Amino acid sequence: MRFLRVCRLAWRGPAFLLLTLAAWLPLFVLKPLLAGRRYPIWRQVRSGIMRRWGRACLATLGCRITVRGAPPVSPCLLVSNHISYIDILVLAAHSPARFVSKAEIADWPLAGTVCRTVDILFVDRGRRRDVTRVGEQIAEALEAGDPVILFPEGTSTPGDAVATLKPSLLAPAAAGQLPVHWAVLRYETPADEDPAFLSVAWWGDMPMTPHAPELLKLSRIDAELEFGAEPFRHANRKELASLLRERMAVAFRPMVSSEKAAASVGDRRFP
Numbered sequence: 001m002r003f004l005r006v007c008r009l010a011w012r013g014p015a016f017l018l019l020t021l022a023a024w025l026p027l028f029v030l031k032p033l034l035a036g037r038r039y040p041i042w043r044q045v046r047s048g049i050m051r052r053w054g055r056a057c058l059a060t061l062g063c064r065i066t067v068r069g070a071p072p073v074s075p076c077l078l079v080s081n082h083i084s085y086i087d088i089l090v091l092a093a094h095s096p097a098r099f100v101s102k103a104e105i106a107d108w109p110l111a112g113t114v115c116r117t118v119d120i121l122f123v124d125r126g127r128r129r130d131v132t133r134v135g136e137q138i139a140e141a142l143e144a145g146d147p148v149i150l151f152p153e154g155t156s157t158p159g160d161a162v163a164t165l166k167p168s169l170l171a172p173a174a175a176g177q178l179p180v181h182w183a184v185l186r187y188e189t190p191a192d193e194d195p196a197f198l199s200v201a202w203w204g205d206m207p208m209t210p211h212a213p214e215l216l217k218l219s220r221i222d223a224e225l226e227f228g229a230e231p232f233r234h235a236n237r238k239e240l241a242s243l244l245r246e247r248m249a250v251a252f253r254p255m256v257s258s259e260k261a262a263a264s265v266g267d268r269r270f271p
Contacts, residue, residue, distance in 0.1 A: 005217035008062075012216045015060045023053035024114045031117060040145060046118055047096040054093030061086070062220045069227035071095035072181040074147040076231075077138070077173050079244055080183040081162045081252065082151035083201045086215075087185055090223050095183075097147035100134065100169060119146075123169070125154055131168045139172035152241065158197040158204075158264075159186055159255030162248045167241035174240050179231035182244050184252045188222040196221070197256035198269055206269050214269075226251055 027049055034042035058065065063086070071094050072078055078095060080087065088099060103124040106112045115122075121141070123134040141148050152165040162184065173180045187196040194214070200221055202211055215221075228247060234240035 004219070008219070009213055009216045012060055013213070016057055016216075019053060019056050019060065020110075020114060023049050024117055027117050043146060050092045050096035050118060051094075054089045054091075054096070057089050058086075058093055058223075061089075061216070062218065063089075063223055064220065065090060065093070065223045065225060067094060067225050067227075069183075069229060071183075071227055072147070072231070075142050075145045076147050076181050077142060077170075077178065078147065078149045078181045078183060079152050079165070079170075079248075080149065081185055081248060082153050082156045083159050083185055083187065083203070083255075084156060085202055085212075086200065086221075086223075087151070087156075090185060090225055091149055091183070094225060095147065095149065095227075097149045098141055100138070100148065100150045103130070121148070125166070125168075135169055135171045138169060139176070142172070142178065152244075156201065156203045158201045158261040160197070160258040160261045161254060162245055162252050165241040165245045167237040170237045170240050170244075173233075174235055174237035177233045177235055179233055180240060180244060181231045182228040182248050184226050184248050186224045186253055186255050188224075188255070189218055190220055193218055193220075195256065197261055198264060198267065201255070204265060205271055207271060211269060224253075 027046060030045060031042065034045060078097065080091060098119050098121060100121045100123055101115065103122045105115060106122045121134055121137050124130040138148050150169055152167070152169060153163040154166045157163055170180065172178070187200040189196045189199055193199060199215060199218060228251070232240060232243045232247070234243060
């Protein structure tokens with residue numbers, strides 16, 4: 001068992017890196033040639049490569065996905081709960097879009113460069129002016145025909161519930177009374193592996209290392225992705241956030257109880 005886990009880490013880590021580089025290099029080369037054009041070739045190329053990258057990486061991780069509902073048609077604003085960094089892979093595989101991400105990722109080695117190439121929108125939620133700036137970028141992206149994916153909980157959770165949605169980045173949709181679509185994600189692991197709320201979910205003060213290497217060692221991950229049937233509209237961003245969260249909470253099936261998640265904070269995964 002231990003030997004198999006080490007073998008998975010040994011080949012999955014390099015494979016994931018190679019897949020990411022293979023997806024990024026064509027985008028890096030083509031972006032200066034296509035991104036400034038009025039016709040949507042860049043958007044189509046970017047979406048197609050991101051979809052294939054997401055699916056290839058998930059296959060490498062041994063991740064099987066059950067999808068319920070249909071992804072929204074672009075351009076759209078899609079909000080989702082946030083559990084793990086692999087949420088991006090799952091959503092990119094089925095609804096490739098421009099993600100909104102926390103500002104510090106822009107400075108990460110390699111990851112920051114890749115994210116900028118695929119037009120990730122970075123936001124520093126601690127600065128009101130920056131939230132306003134990114135809100136304007138979201139509005140511009142939607143007007144240009146780009147789909148945008150937002151994690152409005154503001155942080156990742158152990159999968160115990162859908163947290164309160166922060167309404168600030170929903171302001172452009174509220175102002176224009178644009179339809180906002182929703183999705184919910186959850187994960188499971190086999191009975192003989194660590195539970196998904198510890199091995200897949202990345203939350204609290206968990207450091208990326210050793211979390212990511214341990215995730216790569218898992219024999220299998222079962223992911224569930226559900227898209228909402230109908231979008232929501234509301235002129236008030238707070239009411240819009242409340243409506244979305246209420247419906248997402250109904251659709252979401254918890255991975256763990258809040259009590260059990262809180263009791264696990266003393267686990268070795270936390271510093």
